[in-house]
Amino acid sequence: MKAPLAPAPRDADPARDVLRRAHALLEDHGLANAAAWKRDHPGRLAVGYMPVYAPRPLFEALGCLPVAVFGGGDRDVIRGDSYFQSYICHIPRSTLELGVSGALQGIDAMVFPAICDVIRNLSGMWQMLFPDVYAAYLDVPQNFRPEVGGAFYRAELERIASDLVARGALALDPERLRAAIVTENARRRALLALGDVRREEPWRCPASEAYAITRAGGALLAADHLALLGEYLAAIALRRGSPKDNVRVVLTGAFCEQPPFGLIKSLELAGCDIVDDDLQLGLTYIEGDIDAEAADPLGALVTAFLERGAATASRYIGDAHKGDALLARVRRARADGVVFAAASFCDPALLDEPMLEAAMDEAGVPYTSFKYAENTGQFHVIREQAGAFSDAVRLWESAP
Amino acid sequence: MIERITAGIDVGAGAVKVAITASRAGDAGRVLASAVERIRRREVHELTARLFADVCRQAGVEPEALPYVATTGDTEAVPFATGHFYSMTTHARGALFLEPRARAVLDVGALHARAIRTDERGKVLTHRMTSQCASGSGQFVENIARYLGVPLDDVGALSQGSRAPEAVSGICAVLAETDVINMVSRGVATADILKGIHVSIAVRLAKLLRSLKTQGVVFVSGGLSLDTGLVDAVRESLGEDRGAPLEVVTHPDGILAGALGAALLGSYRHAQLERRARAQADAAAAVAP
Numbered sequence: 001m002k003a004p005l006a007p008a009p010r011d012a013d014p015a016r017d018v019l020r021r022a023h024a025l026l027e028d029h030g031l032a033n034a035a036a037w038k039r040d041h042p043g044r045l046a047v048g049y050m051p052v053y054a055p056r057p058l059f060e061a062l063g064c065l066p067v068a069v070f071g072g073g074d075r076d077v078i079r080g081d082s083y084f085q086s087y088i089c090h091i092p093r094s095t096l097e098l099g100v101s102g103a104l105q106g107i108d109a110m111v112f113p114a115i116c117d118v119i120r121n122l123s124g125m126w127q128m129l130f131p132d133v134y135a136a137y138l139d140v141p142q143n144f145r146p147e148v149g150g151a152f153y154r155a156e157l158e159r160i161a162s163d164l165v166a167r168g169a170l171a172l173d174p175e176r177l178r179a180a181i182v183t184e185n186a187r188r189r190a191l192l193a194l195g196d197v198r199r200e201e202p203w204r205c206p207a208s209e210a211y212a213i214t215r216a217g218g219a220l221l222a223a224d225h226l227a228l229l230g231e232y233l234a235a236i237a238l239r240r241g242s243p244k245d246n247v248r249v250v251l252t253g254a255f256c257e258q259p260p261f262g263l264i265k266s267l268e269l270a271g272c273d274i275v276d277d278d279l280q281l282g283l284t285y286i287e288g289d290i291d292a293e294a295a296d297p298l299g300a301l302v303t304a305f306l307e308r309g310a311a312t313a314s315r316y317i318g319d320a321h322k323g324d325a326l327l328a329r330v331r332r333a334r335a336d337g338v339v340f341a342a343a344s345f346c347d348p349a350l351l352d353e354p355m356l357e358a359a360m361d362e363a364g365v366p367y368t369s370f371k372y373a374e375n376t377g378q379f380h381v382i383r384e385q386a387g388a389f390s391d392a393v394r395l396w397e398s399a400p
Numbered sequence: 401m402i403e404r405i406t407a408g409i410d411v412g413a414g415a416v417k418v419a420i421t422a423s424r425a426g427d428a429g430r431v432l433a434s435a436v437e438r439i440r441r442r443e444v445h446e447l448t449a450r451l452f453a454d455v456c457r458q459a460g461v462e463p464e465a466l467p468y469v470a471t472t473g474d475t476e477a478v479p480f481a482t483g484h485f486y487s488m489t490t491h492a493r494g495a496l497f498l499e500p501r502a503r504a505v506l507d508v509g510a511l512h513a514r515a516i517r518t519d520e521r522g523k524v525l526t527h528r529m530t531s532q533c534a535s536g537s538g539q540f541v542e543n544i545a546r547y548l549g550v551p552l553d554d555v556g557a558l559s560q561g562s563r564a565p566e567a568v569s570g571i572c573a574v575l576a577e578t579d580v581i582n583m584v585s586r587g588v589a590t591a592d593i594l595k596g597i598h599v600s601i602a603v604r605l606a607k608l609l610r611s612l613k614t615q616g617v618v619f620v621s622g623g624l625s626l627d628t629g630l631v632d633a634v635r636e637s638l639g640e641d642r643g644a645p646l647e648v649v650t651h652p653d654g655i656l657a658g659a660l661g662a663a664l665l666g667s668y669r670h671a672q673l674e675r676r677a678r679a680q681a682d683a684a685a686a687v688a689p
Contacts, residue, residue, distance in 0.1 A: 244481070244482065245482050245483030246483065269475055269476065269484075270486065271475075271483070271484040271485070271486065384486070384488075387485075387486025387487075387489070388486055388488070388527075390484075390486065391485050391486050391489040391524075392523075392524075394669065395485075395523075395665065395668065395669065395672075
């Protein structure tokens with residue numbers, strides 16, 4: 001491992017422009033983009049949705065712009081706090097704050113996929129607080145037999161589609177859905193290519209950048225996100241540099257409320273290469289292509305959810321062993337350890353964590369754990385913990 | 401045994417420290433060259449690059465020939481680094497190099513202080529930090545010295561000459577600074593004010609150390625390790641608090657502990673990576689037809 005060949009000057013970074021655009025989308029939660037899109041497509045609907053997974057190809061096939069509403073980030077929460085007890089996570093507060101402050105005025109419908117009771121309650125509150133906005137709780141099956149969970153999930157999708165059509169969305173056309181699935185598959189493959197670069201050459205694609213580029217897709221049509229991803233991948237291929245001797249970690253538990261950008265950056269600065277994470281799990285939730293050739297594309301969307309949904313805390317895994325999926329990710333990423341990062345009071349993540357930690361103990365995979373809120377502003381303690389973890393794993397081959 | 405020449409760069413809040421060491425597996429290692437420069441509102445990337453080049457020249461090594469350049473502190477200031485170690489890890493290793501008997505480190509830098517308990521390899525066993533208040537930091541001492549018109553280098557000796565130290569708030573830098581202004585108006589001797597400041601910091605540092613249940617030798621590192629008045633005050637505080645006796649030591653190169661530790665850990669890590677690469681190659685050769 002040779003040291004110093006000076007890298008390209010920072011202002012000459014080939015990815016600078018594409019990253020700037022991605023960050024601009026993140027900073028206003030994609031709302032300016034949604035407003036511009038609506039100006040260009042009069043009468044069409046912008047459909048907001050919450051974590052983890054939403055059937056974006058269905059929304060696109062209905063002529064809608066899906067917009068990920070993954071909380072208000074570090075925005076001040078004033079009124080949102082008054083609706084929730086102190087032991088509730090932060091994402092419903094900041095999302096409600098976005099709503100009551102009028103920031104989501106351009107969002108014509110809100111879909112709340114089932115993840116936990118807090119989000120289910122939020123969907124009810126949305127219906128009461130914003131009666132003019134369509135708000136739907138998307139219940140997802142935990143029984144994955146086609147005749148049971150499949151029929152139920154299809155009915156859910158058809159119900160929401162029909163409600164959106166009644167509010168101005170285009171009629172559900174199988175060919176449009178098929179085209180949306182083709183684009184979604186292409187976007188997913190581009191995200192996997194991004195994941196490959198992160199695993200093979202993490203110096204070329206820091207997790208903080210991958211996160212920005214991935215999350216920007218929550219505010220874009222799949223085709224536009226695909227273009228952004230292509231541009232970023234081409235730009236980072238031009239970067240000069242060399243591998244760093246960092247600890248390789250999988251970050252897990254952050255699939256719903258998103259950690260602040262500074263937290264991801266802090267982990268990197270503490271010597272961690274985050275070679276895999278579940279931060280934007282929804283965009284790669286379906287593992288493998290959705291069958292775009294199927295005679296019934298809505299059925300293909302349902303089948304993909306039933307058969308190839310990612311193992312995460314909000315999905316029942318039956319008799320499978322909790323932790324096997326995480327261990328497989330650790331092995332695929334050739335990770336040295338795991339960072340469990342869960343939002344404070346996130347029941348799905350925190351209830352899973354002891355089982356996942358036990359699985360890591362059993363497999364001899366070192367890990368460290370901490371909690372955050374989307375508006376956490378001080379990262380010193382987390383950086384200290386991650387730094388100690390990184391050093392202990394590399395130098396002493398154990399967790400601190 | 402191969403002698404590895406490696407570099408450590410410690411970019412702190414107040415100063416940049418660079419060290420180049422030569423070490424073999426199992427030996428203590430030696431310092432080939434080192435330098436410390438205060439940042440003083442300069443562009444930290446440029447300062448670090450220039451200081452690194454100077455130290456390489458002093459050591460007679462080409463930067464590109466160094467197998468491992470380790471950073472500690474602000475890693476973003478050193479884009480050409482091979483790897484990064486966290487500051488408590490490097491201070492622990494640097495302390496062990498400068499004082500092989502050390503089993504605890506008090507790292508007192510510009511922005512915070514940290515007590516670290518270590519083992520005989522320099523592995524961090526546990527640690528505690530001061531809170532976010534500046535009252536336990538070098539920046540605080542620097543501010544007080546500036547208010548009093550005392551050159552920073554003279555602070556330690558002046559404090560050691562104090563006969564009647566004045567009590568200063570040890571909780572909050574703002575309150576302490578108000579205390580100091582009142583003392584100046586009351587005509588309290590500069591030496592007694594400085595000693596009061598040192599005592600207020602030392603009491604906090606002693607509590608940090610005691611909370612770790614440290615034993616034996618404590619090494620004071622970081623920029624304030626050069627402040628003899630503070631080191632004396634730490635010894636006095638630990639002597640008065642009825643805890644187990646601790647020997648407090650420092651070294652003229654205490655400020656370089658982070659950079660030295662980074663360089664030595666870089667050497668250790670490089671050897672470790674080479675061993676692993678050899679083992680992997682051997683394993684691959686063993687399964688090859």
